[in-house]
Amino acid sequence: MAMRRSGMGALIGRRVKVLITTERMTQSGPGLAAVIESARDGRALSEVDAQALAGAGVSDLPELCAAAAESRDKVKGRKVTFSPKVFIPLTRLCRDFCGYCTFRQDPTQAANLFMTPEEILGVARAGQDLGCTEALFTLGERPEQRYPEAKAWLVDRGYDSTLGYLADMCRLVVEETSMTPHANPGTMSRREMAALRPFNPSMGLMLESTSPRLYGPGGPHESAPSKRPRVRLRTLEIAGELEVPFTTGILVGIGETRLESIDALLAIRGLHQRFGHVQEVIIQNFLAKPDTMMAGVAAPSSDEFRWTVASARLILGADMNLQVPPNLNAGDYQVYLDAGINDWGGVSPLTIDYVNPEAPWPGLRELRDRSAEMGFELKPRLPVYPEFLGFGADHLSTGLRQTLSSLIDDDGYVTGGIGRYAGTRNGNHPG
Numbered sequence: 001m002a003m004r005r006s007g008m009g010a011l012i013g014r015r016v017k018v019l020i021t022t023e024r025m026t027q028s029g030p031g032l033a034a035v036i037e038s039a040r041d042g043r044a045l046s047e048v049d050a051q052a053l054a055g056a057g058v059s060d061l062p063e064l065c066a067a068a069a070e071s072r073d074k075v076k077g078r079k080v081t082f083s084p085k086v087f088i089p090l091t092r093l094c095r096d097f098c099g100y101c102t103f104r105q106d107p108t109q110a111a112n113l114f115m116t117p118e119e120i121l122g123v124a125r126a127g128q129d130l131g132c133t134e135a136l137f138t139l140g141e142r143p144e145q146r147y148p149e150a151k152a153w154l155v156d157r158g159y160d161s162t163l164g165y166l167a168d169m170c171r172l173v174v175e176e177t178s179m180t181p182h183a184n185p186g187t188m189s190r191r192e193m194a195a196l197r198p199f200n201p202s203m204g205l206m207l208e209s210t211s212p213r214l215y216g217p218g219g220p221h222e223s224a225p226s227k228r229p230r231v232r233l234r235t236l237e238i239a240g241e242l243e244v245p246f247t248t249g250i251l252v253g254i255g256e257t258r259l260e261s262i263d264a265l266l267a268i269r270g271l272h273q274r275f276g277h278v279q280e281v282i283i284q285n286f287l288a289k290p291d292t293m294m295a296g297v298a299a300p301s302s303d304e305f306r307w308t309v310a311s312a313r314l315i316l317g318a319d320m321n322l323q324v325p326p327n328l329n330a331g332d333y334q335v336y337l338d339a340g341i342n343d344w345g346g347v348s349p350l351t352i353d354y355v356n357p358e359a360p361w362p363g364l365r366e367l368r369d370r371s372a373e374m375g376f377e378l379k380p381r382l383p384v385y386p387e388f389l390g391f392g393a394d395h396l397s398t399g400l401r402q403t404l405s406s407l408i409d410d411d412g413y414v415t416g417g418i419g420r421y422a423g424t425r426n427g428n429h430p431g
């Protein structure tokens with residue numbers, strides 16, 4: 001990675017600059033006002049209408065955001081959700097190399113190749129004590145395919161793959177705690193996802209982008225076979241076939257064009273129209289990290305990111321749950337409520353965001369207050385959204401179904417609401 005860093009950063013930097021000058025600052029395209037107007041009622045846009053959104057200029061943003069917020073209000077109302085979670089980085093080893101990633105480690109860097117069952121239960125129980133309900137398993141992609149020591153670690157314990165070990169650890173958390181796993185392990189085959197399904201009421205995989213340019217020479221995904229759009233779209237399709245409530249999303253600012261973002265959102269929408277399984281779409285902004293190939297690339301501007309968020313709402317429709325991570329937008333995350341979102345994603349009072357360790361979660365008191373200032377009530381949810389609790393529920397283990405029932409109120413949100421966290425020992429909590 002280090003050898004190619006400067007060349008890669010320079011190439012992507014040039015690409016981003018070209019995009020800004022040729023596409024992102026365009027004036028209103030023909031028909032844009034009509035497209036925005038027709039989206040206000042919450043109906044999803046046609047493909048052609050969606051593409052017209054790429055022509056929006058800065059002066060169109062207020063109208064675009066207002067239409068997105070109006071669409072959201074029609075179905076979601078004025079509540080915004082979050083999932084109280086702990087982050088369990090099962091392994092940071094990964095067979096891939098992405099140009100922006102500081103999560104991955106090789107065996108010489110990693111303190112442990114994999115978290116042990118005892119470590120996993122320790123984190124899950126500590127989160128349970130703080131009122132958390134989600135055990136987020138995020139991990140590198142199939143490290144046993146690159147590192148013999150990873151393969152040996154797994155074989156010594158009776159597993160033939162990282163995903164086999166993950167399934168067993170999800171089962172352990174379900175059996176030993178009242179936490180609900182949400183596996184986010186990268187691409188999955190049908191067999192692998194089916195093995196995870198009884199112990200995961202929902203799972204996730206970021207689509208990130210459908211642009212073929214990003215895995216071409218010099219692109220951020222050149223050395224990451226699992227980031228080929230075809231492979232990731234197939235995982236999303238398998239989730240639909242297996243009736244798994246699924247979280248996905250796009251990454252904004254890694255060299256994609258506006259039209260490519262729209263293409264990715266349309267691909268997600270198309271899969272959801274086929275299977276009805278996409279419970280949530282994350283709009284995640286790229287942040288440059290030191291010592292990565294993209295260290296010198298500018299993050300998307302707040303205006304550009306608001307364009308993406310509002311466009312996503314208008315393309316995906318009023319029913320979709322739309323999330324922006326608040327810790328990646330610490331200065332102004334509340335403005336995205338005015339661009340149509342209705343969720344803040346997982347927020348942890350215990351563990352850091354291992355993917356973005358430089359970006360601390362907001363405290364729940366702050367999250368509650370900033371949401372309230374914008375006119376929104378903050379509500380905790382499970383990793384599976386209330387309207388998806390019944391989707392594929394027959395595939396869940398009996399124990400997990402009992403846990404889910406014990407955690408929710410009549411509306412499917414976490415029992416006790418935000419008041420559940422009042423007076424906890426962690427200063428992050430509203431008291």
Ligand code: SF4
Pocket residue numbers: 094095096097098101102103104139140141224226
């Ligand atoms: S982003 Fe994921 S797939 Fe890419 S290098 Fe990091 S851990 Fe591996």
